[in-house]
Amino acid sequence: MRITTVGGGPAGLYAAILLKRGDPTRHVTVYERNAPDDTFGWGVVFSAATLAELEDTDAISYDRLLRACARWDPVDVEHRGRVVRALGNRFAAISRKRLLQILQERCGELGVDLRFETEVDPTDLGGADLVLAADGINSRVRDQYADVFAPRRRVEGGRFIWLGTTRRYDAFTFVFAEHEAGVFQAHAYPYDTELATFIVECAPEVWQRAGLDTRAAGELAPGESDPHAIKFCEELFADHLGGHPLMGNYSRWLEWTTLSNRAWHHDRLALLGDAAHTAHFSIGSGTKLAMEDAIALARAVDTTTDVASALVAYEAERKPVVERMQEVARESLQWFSRTDRYVHLPTPQLAFGLLARSRLTYERIRQRDPTFVTAVDRWFAARSQPRGEPTAPTAAPPPAFAPARIAGLGLGNRMVLASEEVATGRDGQPDEATPTRLAALAAGGAGLALVERVAVTPEGRITPETPGCYTDEQEAAWRDARAAARERADDVAVGMQLVHAGARGATRPRREGVDVPLRDAWPLVAASSRPYTPRSPAPTPLDAEGRVRVREAFADAARRAAHAGFDLVEVHLGHGFLLGGYWSPLTGDADDWRDRLAYPGEVVAAVLEALDGAATLSVCWSASDLERGGTSPEDAVAGARTLADAGVGLFNVVAGQTTPRGAPGYEPHWGAGWSDLIRNEAGVPTIASGAIRDPLDASHVLAGGQADLCVLGRPHPAVPGWAHDL
Ligand SMILES: Cc1cc2nc3c(=O)[nH]c(=O)nc-3n(C[C@H](O)[C@H](O)[C@H](O)COP(=O)(O)OP(=O)(O)OC[C@H]3O[C@@H](n4cnc5c(N)ncnc54)[C@H](O)[C@@H]3O)c2cc1C
Numbered sequence: 001m002r003i004t005t006v007g008g009g010p011a012g013l014y015a016a017i018l019l020k021r022g023d024p025t026r027h028v029t030v031y032e033r034n035a036p037d038d039t040f041g042w043g044v045v046f047s048a049a050t051l052a053e054l055e056d057t058d059a060i061s062y063d064r065l066l067r068a069c070a071r072w073d074p075v076d077v078e079h080r081g082r083v084v085r086a087l088g089n090r091f092a093a094i095s096r097k098r099l100l101q102i103l104q105e106r107c108g109e110l111g112v113d114l115r116f117e118t119e120v121d122p123t124d125l126g127g128a129d130l131v132l133a134a135d136g137i138n139s140r141v142r143d144q145y146a147d148v149f150a151p152r153r154r155v156e157g158g159r160f161i162w163l164g165t166t167r168r169y170d171a172f173t174f175v176f177a178e179h180e181a182g183v184f185q186a187h188a189y190p191y192d193t194e195l196a197t198f199i200v201e202c203a204p205e206v207w208q209r210a211g212l213d214t215r216a217a218g219e220l221a222p223g224e225s226d227p228h229a230i231k232f233c234e235e236l237f238a239d240h241l242g243g244h245p246l247m248g249n250y251s252r253w254l255e256w257t258t259l260s261n262r263a264w265h266h267d268r269l270a271l272l273g274d275a276a277h278t279a280h281f282s283i284g285s286g287t288k289l290a291m292e293d294a295i296a297l298a299r300a301v302d303t304t305t306d307v308a309s310a311l312v313a314y315e316a317e318r319k320p321v322v323e324r325m326q327e328v329a330r331e332s333l334q335w336f337s338r339t340d341r342y343v344h345l346p347t348p349q350l351a352f353g354l355l356a357r358s359r360l361t362y363e364r365i366r367q368r369d370p371t372f373v374t375a376v377d378r379w380f381a382a383r384s385q386p387r388g389e390p391t392a393p394t395a396a397p398p399p400a401f402a403p404a405r406i407a408g409l410g411l412g413n414r415m416v417l418a419s420e421e422v423a424t425g426r427d428g429q430p431d432e433a434t435p436t437r438l439a440a441l442a443a444g445g446a447g448l449a450l451v452e453r454v455a456v457t458p459e460g461r462i463t464p465e466t467p468g469c470y471t472d473e474q475e476a477a478w479r480d481a482r483a484a485a486r487e488r489a490d491d492v493a494v495g496m497q498l499v500h501a502g503a504r505g506a507t508r509p510r511r512e513g514v515d516v517p518l519r520d521a522w523p524l525v526a527a528s529s530r531p532y533t534p535r536s537p538a539p540t541p542l543d544a545e546g547r548v549r550v551r552e553a554f555a556d557a558a559r560r561a562a563h564a565g566f567d568l569v570e571v572h573l574g575h576g577f578l579l580g581g582y583w584s585p586l587t588g589d590a591d592d593w594r595d596r597l598a599y600p601g602e603v604v605a606a607v608l609e610a611l612d613g614a615a616t617l618s619v620c621w622s623a624s625d626l627e628r629g630g631t632s633p634e635d636a637v638a639g640a641r642t643l644a645d646a647g648v649g650l651f652n653v654v655a656g657q658t659t660p661r662g663a664p665g666y667e668p669h670w671g672a673g674w675s676d677l678i679r680n681e682a683g684v685p686t687i688a689s690g691a692i693r694d695p696l697d698a699s700h701v702l703a704g705g706q707a708d709l710c711v712l713g714r715p716h717p718a719v720p721g722w723a724h725d726l
Contacts, residue, residue, distance in 0.1 A: 001026045004128035006120045006141050008032030011273025011290035012134030013103035017058060018298030020110040028112045029128075033119040036104055040250040041096045042164040042198075043070075043191025045172075045284035048090035050291075057295050061106045068102065069094045070190040074171035077351035078240065079343070080178075084351040084375075088368025091172055091284075093191035099287070130307050131269045132297070134290075137259055139275035149271065150262035157256040157280060157333040159212070160201040161229050167244035169196050174354060176343055177236050182206030183339045184236055187282060198246055199281065200233045203337050204255075212253060225251040256280055256333065258326060264319055265311035270297060277322045279329035282336050283358055289325060293318055332358040341680045345705045348379045353704035362398065362700035376703050386410070399702035400695040404447065406685045406708055407649020409568055409616040411447035412491050415698055416687060416711040420452035423481070428458055428468025430477040435484030442485035442492045446712065448568065449485065450495040456557040457550065459522050460500035460578065463509045469496065470553060475560040482565035495568030496561040497620060497652075498607075500550055502526040502578030503539045503587070515660065525550075527581035527588040527599075533660050541589075542578075550578065551603045555610035562614035568650075569615045571607055573600050574622030575657040583622060583639070584658045586630050593635035597642060608647045618650035618687070619643060623674040626655050626662035633677055640682040652687040652711075653678050664690060669697055676706035687711060 003019055005012040008030050020028045046054075046069070055062040069092040077084045107114055122144040125131050133141035142149050168190065175186040184202040191197055207213060212232065220226055225248025234246045259278045264271045273290030296318045300310040335342075335357035342350055355365055366373040374396070381396035384403050396402070404411045422437045423430035442449040455461040455468040468474050478496070485494050501507075506521035507514075517536050525546055526539035542550065558569045574580040579600040581587040590596045608617055621643075623636040631639075640651055653675040656662035664670055671690020679686040688707035692698050698710035 001130065002128040003028045003130045003132065004120075004126060005030040005132040005134055006122075006125075007133070007135035007139075007273075007275070008034075008100070008104070008114065008116070009134060009136060009273060009290065010099060010103065010287045011275075011294055012132060013100065013107055014061075014291045015132055015134060015272060015294035015297055016112045017061060017103065017106050017110060018294055019301060020107070020112050021058065022298055022302040024111065029115060030107065030112060031115050031118045031120045033117065036114075036116050037097055037101065039097050039100060041162050042195065042249065043093040043095050043189065044099065044197075044287040045091055045093045045189060046288055047284070048092075050288040051092055053295065054291065058106070061102055064102045064105075065094060065099065066092070068098045068192070070192055072170055072172065072190065075355065076171040076173045077347065077354055078173060078175040079347045079350055080176070082347040084347050084372075085171065086351065086355055086365070086369045086372040089172065091189065093189050093197070095191050095195070096287075098192070125269070129268060130301070130310075132272050133269060133275045134272040134294075135275055137257065137274040137278055139271070141269070142261070142271055142275050145266050145269070148263055148266045152260050152262075154258045155255050156258055156330070156337075158201045158203045158337045159207040159253045159255060160199055160281070161226070161233065161251050161253050162249075162281075163198045163200065163230065163233065163251050164247045164249060165196050165198040165241065165244050166194065166247075167196060167198075167241050175237060175240050176339065176350075177240070178343060179206070179210060179236060181209035181211075183343045184233075185336065185339055186233075186237055186240070198233075198237075200237075201282075201336060203340060206340065207253065220252055223250055225249065226253065229253055258330065258333075260323070260326065264315040268307050268311075270311050270314060272297060276318075277326060279322075279326050280333035280336075282332045283325075283329045285325060285329065289322060292321075328358045341676075342705070345680070346379070346383075348376050349703065349705040352376050353706070356700055356704045361696070362703060363696050373703075380703060384414075398695060398699035400698035400710065402702075404708060407616045407618075408613075409448075409493055409650075411493055411709070413445075413447040414702055414709045415446040415695060416448045416450055416689075416709050417441050417444045417446040418450040418452050418497075418689070418711050422451045423454075423467035423477075424465050425455075425461070425467035426465070428455060428461060428466070428470060429474055430467040430481065434467070434477060435481040438481040438494070439484040439488040442489040442494055446492070448493045448495055448709065449489075450497060450568070450570065450711075452497045453499045453572070454496050454557070454561075456498050456500050456553040459505060459525065460502075460550070460553070461506075462499070462501040462504060463507050464518070465509050466501070469498065469557040469560050469564075475564050478561065478564040478566070486565070493567040494565075495570055495616075495618070496564075496566045497570040497572055498554060498557050498561070499572040500554070500578035502576070502581045503530065503532040503536065504576050505539075506537070526578060530587055532576055547599060547602075551599075551606045554603045555606040558607040558615070558617075559610040562611055567615055568618055569607065569611060570618040570620055570652060571600075571604055572620040573604075574620050574654045576659060579603060580622050580658060584625050584631055586625055586627060586658050593631075593639055594642075596635075597639050601643065601646065604643060604648060605646055616649050617647065618652055619648050621651040621653050621678065622655065622658065623653050623678055624655040624662075625658040626664060627659065630658060630662065633681075636674075636678060637681040640678050640684055644682065644684045648684075650685050650687065650708075651675075651678050651682075652689070653707075654689065666691055668693070669701055672701045672706045672710075675701070679707060680705065685709075689713075 377396040503526040524539035675688035689711035
C-alpha cells in the first residue's frame with residue numbers, strides 16, 4: 001500500500017508513524033515544504049488524558065515526548081495584584097520544535113520516507129492508494145476539493161499573538177492586565193526548563209482602541225515578528241514579567257479562525273488535524289486533536305479491508321468527537337473575548353468562572369481541588385453574610401446555600417422554586433388547593449418561592465385556568481395562601497409574577513397543548529396586530545386608553561399582592577406576553593430600544609409607585625428573542641440599566657418564546673449566559689434559569705458570577721405530583 005502524507009506537522013508525522021508501524025510493508029511518504037527544524041510558535045499543551053492515549057498508542061515516541069515535556073499541575077489566575085491557585089489539572093507541554101523532532105526521528109526509525117522542503121502541488125497528488133491532507137489550516141489540498149469538503153471558516157474571538165518568554169512558571173498562568181483601551185490577558189505556561197509560551201489576547205475592539213491595528217501584519221516580511229507588538233506586550237505585562245523579555249517567532253497579531261468541514265474524506269483522500277478542524281487555543285487541544293485523528297485513521301486502516309471503508313469509519317469516529325470539542329472551545333473563546341465584562345468581578349469569582357468556562361462543573365472542579373472550591377465557598381459565604389454577623393464562616397456551604405440580601409429582600413439561600421401550577425383559576429379565582437400548593441412550594445427548600453403567571457385582568461389570562469389578582473376575592477385567596485406558606489416555612493420569601501398575556505391569551509390549558517387557541521377565545525389586545533402563532537387570533541393593538549387601563553391593572557394587582565403579604569412582585573416583560581411584545585422589535589412597532597421600553601417602563605414606574613416599598617420589585621427580563629432581528633445584547637443591557645435606574649432591584653433573565661420560533665437550546669444551564677450578560681454588563685442583580693437542575697448546578701452559576709439567584713428546573717419530571725404529595 002502506498003500512502004502519501006501532505007504536511008509534516010503533528011498530524012501528518014504521527015499518522016505516518018502509526019501507519020508504518022501497523023504494517024512495515026506500507027510505503028509511507030511525508031512531504032513537508034519547510035526544513036526539519038523550521039517551525040512557528042513555542043510550546044503546545046497536552047492534558048493527562050491525551051498523554052495516556054499517546055502512551056497506549058506508541059510507547060516509544062511517548063517516552064521521548066514525556067522526557068522533553070515540562071509538567072505541572074496548578075492553574076494560577078493573576079488579577080489585580082492577587083493570585084488564586086487551583087490544583088488537580090495535570091498538564092504537560094513541549095516545545096513544538098522538539099515535538100516535531102521526536103516525531104521525525106521516530107518516522108526515520110520506522111522507515112517512513114521524509115521529504116523536507118518539498119511543496120506538494122495539490123493538483124498532482126500522484127498515484128498513492130491513500131492520501132492524507134495534513135497540510136494545516138490553509139490546506140490547499142482540501143481547498144482543491146472545496147465543493148466536496150465544503151470548508152466553513154468562522155473568524156471569531158479576540159486578537160492574539162503567540163510569544164515566548166524566559167520567565168519561569170510552575171503553573172498554567174492567566175494574567176489579566178488592564179490598559180486604558182480595555183483588558184488584555186496572557187495565557188502562559190512552561191514547556192521546558194528555560195522557556196515558556198506567552199500568548200497575549202484581547203477583544204478586537206480593545207486591540208483597535210489601543211492603536212494596535214495601525215501596523216497591519218501585511219507590512220511585515222514573511223517570517224518577521226512584529227517588534228511593535230512585542231514591545232507593547234512587554235510594557236503592558238512588565239510587572240508580571242519582572243524584567244524577563246518577550247520573544248517572537250513568526251509572531252504577529254492574528255485573528256482566530258474556527259474551521260470545520262462538511263465531509264472529511266473523498267475518494268482516497270482524508271483530511272487530518274488543522275486541515276479538517278480547529279479549536280480555539282485557550283483549551284489547548286489543536287495538537288491533541290491532530291494526533292488523535294492520526295490514531296483513529298491508522299486504526300481504521302489497520303482494521304478494515306479497503307481504504308474506502310477505512311475512511312468512512314475514520315470520519316464516523318472522529319467528526320462527532322471533534323465537533324463537540326469545537327463547541328467547548330467556542331465557549332472558552334467567548335469567555336476570553338469578553339474579559340472586559342469579568343475583570344470587575346472579585347478575583348475568586350473571576351478564577352472560578354475562568355475554570356468553569358468550558359463545561360467544567362462545580363462538582364468536577366471540587367473533585368480536582370477541594371481546597372480551591374472550599375476557599376471560593378468561604379469567600380462567597382463571607383460576602384453573603386448579613387451585616388453584623390461574623391464575616392468569615394469556618395464551614396461554608398456551596399454558594400447555592402449562601403444567604404442573600406437583594407433589593408431589600410432577605411433570602412435564606414440563593415435558590416428559587418418557581419411554578420405556575422400553584423393555583424388553578426376559574427374566572428381568575430385561585431382554587432381551594434392554592435394554599436396547600438403554595439405552602440408545599442415554600443417548603444421546597446429554596447429561599448424564594450415564586451408563583452408564576454398571575455393575570456392582572458380577565459382578558460390578560462393565558463388560559464381560562466390562569467389565576468388572577470384583580471378582585472377583592474382573589475386578593476383574599478392569595479392572602480390565605482401566603483399565610484399557609486408562612487406557616488409551613490416562615491423564613492421563605494414568596495413572590496408573585498404578574499402577567500398580561502397579550503397575544504398569547506385565550507389559549508387552552510397547557511395539558512391540551514401550548515398556545516392552542518380556545519374555540520371561543522375572548523378578544524385579545526397586544527402591542528401590534530400580529531397573531532402569536534399562525535392559528536392564533538389576531539389581537540387588537542392597545543390604544544392610549546387601553547394602555548392606561550392595563551398600566552393601572554398592573555399597579556392594582558401589585559398593590560393587592562403586597563397587601564396579601566407577598567414579599568416580591570415580578571412584572572413579566574418577556575416571552576411574547578403583552579409587555580414583552582412592546583419590548584421586542586419582532587412584535588412591537590418601534591425600532592429604537594428607548595421607544596420599545598417606553599410603555600413597559602411606564603408600567604414598571606406605576607407598579608413601583610403602587611408598591612411604595614411594600615414589596616421588592618423584580619422584572620422578568622427578556623435578554624434575547626433567540627431569533628434573527630430580535631433584541632440585541634446591547635439593547636438588553638441598556639434597557640436593564642434604564643429600569644434599574646428607575647428602581648427595579650432584580651432581573652429574572654429569560655430568553656426566547658417572543659414568537660414560537662425563538663426556542664431555547666435546553667443544554668445544561670443554557671440560560672445562565674443571558675443572566676451573565678445582564679448582571680455583568682448592566683451591573684444589576686439577576687436570577688438565572690434554564691436547565692439549572694440542582695444546587696450544584698446553581699452553585700456553578702453563582703460561583704462564576706453569572707447570577708445572584710438561580711431558579712431550579714421544574715421538579716415535576718423527577719417527582720411527579722410533588723406539589724400535591726404532602
Ligand atoms: C497561538 C496558538 C497556540 C496554540 N497552542 C496549542 C496548544 O497549547 N496545544 C495544542 O495542542 N495546540 C495548540 N495550537 C494548535 C496547534 O499548533 C495546531 O492545532 C497543530 O499544529 C495542528 O497540527 P497539524 O499537523 O494538523 O497542522 P500544522 O502543525 O499546521 O502542520 C501542517 C504542515 O503542513 C505543511 N504544509 C502545508 N502545505 C503544504 C504543502 N502543500 N506541501 C507540503 N507541506 C505543506 C506546513 O508547512 C506544516 O508544517 C496552537 C495554535 C496557535 C495558533
